[in-house]
Every structure is written in structure tokens, then in C-alpha cells.
Amino acid sequence: MSRYYKVCCENIGRPVCVRTVDGKEYRGFIRRVTQTHVYLEPIGGHAGYGYGFWGLGFGLGIALGAIGTLAFLPWFFI
Amino acid sequence: MTVSYTDMIAAFNIGSAHPGGLAVTKEMFQQVEKHPHQSILDVGCGTGRTVQYISEQTTGKIIGIDYDPKMITKAKQKLANTTNVELKTGNVEALPIDEETIDCIISESVTSFAHIPVALKEYARVLRENGILCLLEMTATMPLSPEAKQELTSFYGLSSIYTEPEWREAIERAGFTLLDSLSFAPETEGVLDSDIHQTIDPVYFDIMARHYQLTEKYRDVLGSRIYYCQKTPKRIRQHVGN
Ligand SMILES: C[S@@+](CC[C@H](N)C(=O)[O-])C[C@H]1O[C@@H](n2cnc3c(N)ncnc32)[C@H](O)[C@@H]1O
Numbered sequence: 001m002s003r004y005y006k007v008c009c010e011n012i013g014r015p016v017c018v019r020t021v022d023g024k025e026y027r028g029f030i031r032r033v034t035q036t037h038v039y040l041e042p043i044g045g046h047a048g049y050g051y052g053f054w055g056l057g058f059g060l061g062i063a064l065g066a067i068g069t070l071a072f073l074p075w076f077f078i
Numbered sequence: 079m080t081v082s083y084t085d086m087i088a089a090f091n092i093g094s095a096h097p098g099g100l101a102v103t104k105e106m107f108q109q110v111e112k113h114p115h116q117s118i119l120d121v122g123c124g125t126g127r128t129v130q131y132i133s134e135q136t137t138g139k140i141i142g143i144d145y146d147p148k149m150i151t152k153a154k155q156k157l158a159n160t161t162n163v164e165l166k167t168g169n170v171e172a173l174p175i176d177e178e179t180i181d182c183i184i185s186e187s188v189t190s191f192a193h194i195p196v197a198l199k200e201y202a203r204v205l206r207e208n209g210i211l212c213l214l215e216m217t218a219t220m221p222l223s224p225e226a227k228q229e230l231t232s233f234y235g236l237s238s239i240y241t242e243p244e245w246r247e248a249i250e251r252a253g254f255t256l257l258d259s260l261s262f263a264p265e266t267e268g269v270l271d272s273d274i275h276q277t278i279d280p281v282y283f284d285i286m287a288r289h290y291q292l293t294e295k296y297r298d299v300l301g302s303r304i305y306y307c308q309k310t311p312k313r314i315r316q317h318v319g320n
Binding site for chain 2: 031041043
């Protein structure tokens with residue numbers, strides 16, 4: 001299983017920047033994680049298709065196996 | 079259904095929904111402990127994380143008040159097994175608390191949502207002489223343009239966004255001495271304290287994403303500060319003509 005599975009599960013609700021192995025970039029809040037995909041609520045427009053798809057009302061799906069890097073974005077509540 | 083930023087916090091059951099998160103609450107409470115704190119009031123307590131933290135630190139009595147019944151329900155669930163805590167609904171502009179009965183008030187991202195001068199006057203009313211008020215509040219780092227103010231206040235449901243001098247003036251006018259005013263980094267570190275699951279309506283995720291976009295857009299002008307205030311003794315208040 002992808003090493004990103006655990007990271008994503010532990011950080012539901014946090015904003016991340018995911019770069020896929022083929023160089024696409026996605027920014028969003030982690031909404032849901034399955035054995036194979038992470039689903040993001042996109043922040044500010046989401047260009048590009050590639051590995052990302054709109055999954056069953058769970059946001060933008062990215063295959064865990066396609067993740068090259070995953071970085072947490074700084075943010076705060078008001 | 080229109081859903082507000084605060085509704086999103088309730089739906090996700092977010093703890094520490096203020097700049098700096100629980101880390102800043104801990105720092106603030108170290109300052110509180112230097113003063114009498116047998117009765118502590120957390121105004122706009124939200125889902126109750128701060129009340130819970132304080133109840134672990136002290137044997138004093140803690141009261142949490144929020145005007146949103148959803149918040150009080152969540153806080154009650156979180157604090158079901160705690161004995162020194164009382165949680166109830168109420169508005170900070172007309173607190174359901176007797177005069178001069180509280181040693182310390184904590185307001186974390188709450189007072190900006192209410193009519194600020196009215197809320198500050200209420201805090202002064204319920205505090206004992208020399209009582210402490212800790213305000214952890216969003217503060218504009220420079221005067222905002224009318225458009226920026228409008229966009230931020232309408233999205234968050236804020237009554238206004240003060241600059242530091244505006245806070246200072248309002249605090250003093252309400253009968254407090256400002257002991258200290260500190261700015262801090264608003265970012266929340268680490269795992270998110272929340273209860274997010276798949277069945278939550280997508281509309282709340284949308285609000286979360288819009289919130290992020292706004293804070294990014296206004297990053298340079300949205301600061302956060304803690305104001306440590308002390309209720310000025312009556313004889314001095316009268317002397318300066320308040
Ligand atoms: C940003 S949240 C902060 C919650 C909590 N203090 C925390 O740090 O997690 C703002 C809270 O203030 C409450 N609130 C806003 N205006 C209020 C008022 N006039 N009287 C009482 N509570 C209020 C909201 O219901 C909400 O729970």
C-alpha cells in the first residue's frame with residue numbers, strides 16, 4: 001500500500017499541495033481517503049486532468065500511487 | 079440553506095478555531111495563572127476545546143458560553159465527564175452572568191463577531207475589580223480598504239476588523255487597562271482537531287476552501303494579536319472620568 005495512505009488518513013481536513021509523478025499540481029483540503037485514492041476539495045480552481053478526476057461527490061480524486069510529493073500548506077482559522 | 083463560516087466549524091466539530099490553535103491558548107493560560115483565576119469565563123466557547131484544556135489545568139470553576147446551541151451541544155458532548163464546568167447558551171452582548179463575579183474572561187476569535195464596544199462593556203460588567211480579560215483576536219495590520227473589509231466581514235460574519243490602535247482605544251474606553259499586546263503567527267500546526275467524515279454535506283468543504291482562498295488573498299493584512307487587559311479599579315476609572 002502507498003506510504004501516502006497513512007499520511008492522508010491522519011491529516012483529513014488539512015490543506016495540501018500534491019504533485020503527481022507526471023508533474024501536475026493540485027491544492028486542496030483532504031476530504032476522504034480510500035485504499036487507492038485521496039480526494040481533495042480543491043482550493044482556487046483546478047486545472048489539469050491527468051490522474052485527477054471528480055469522484056462521486058467526494059471532490060478531486062488522485063490515485064495514491066500517482067503522488068510524487070505531498071506538502072502541507074500553512075493556514076489558520078479566524 | 080445558507081451556511082456560515084461558524085456553521086462549518088460546528089459541522090466539522092473543530093476544536094481551537096482561532097489563529098494559533100491550541101498552542102496559543104496554552105501560552106495565554108500561563109499568563110492567566112499569574113492572576114486570580116478561581117472563576118474563568120470562556121465567551122464564545124465554540125466546541126469547547128479551550129474549556130476542556132483549562133479544566134485540566136485548574137480546579138477553579140469554568141463557564142463556557144456561546145450563542146449557537148449547536149456549539150453548546152458539541153461542547154457538552156466533549157465535556158460530559160467534567161465536573162468543574164458549566165456550559166450554556168448566551169450572547170456576549172448581554173451575558174447571562176451576574177455583575178463582578180468572574181476573575182478572568184477568555185475570548186478567542188469571538189469579540190470581532192459581536193458589536194465590539196458593547197461586548198467589551200459586558201466583559202467589564204461581569205469581571206471583578208482587577209479582573210483579567212484575554213482577547214485573542216484578528217487584527218488588521220493596516221487600515222483595510224472598504225472592499226477588503228466588506229469581503230471579509232460578510233464571508234466570516236464579523237461585525238468589524240479592528241487595527242491594533244482601534245482595539246487599544248476600544249479596550250480602554252470600556253474600562254480596561256491594556257497590560258500587553260502581542261502579535262503572533264496565526265498558522266495552526268499539526269494534525270487538525272476535528273471530526274470530519276464522509277457524510278458531511280459538501281457545502282462545508284466548499285466554505286473551508288473559500289476560507290483558505292480569502293486568508294491567502296489577505297495574508298499581508300490579516301494579523302492576530304493577544305490583548306491582556308485588566309479591569310481598571312473603580313476609583314481610577316472615576317478619576318479619569320469614565
Ligand atoms: C471562530 S469561532 C471561535 C470558537 C472558540 N472560541 C474557539 O476558539 O474554538 C467564533 C465563536 O463565537 C461564537 N459567537 C459569535 N458571536 C457571538 C455572540 N454575539 N455571543 C456569543 N457567541 C458568539 C460563535 O457561535 C462561534 O462559536
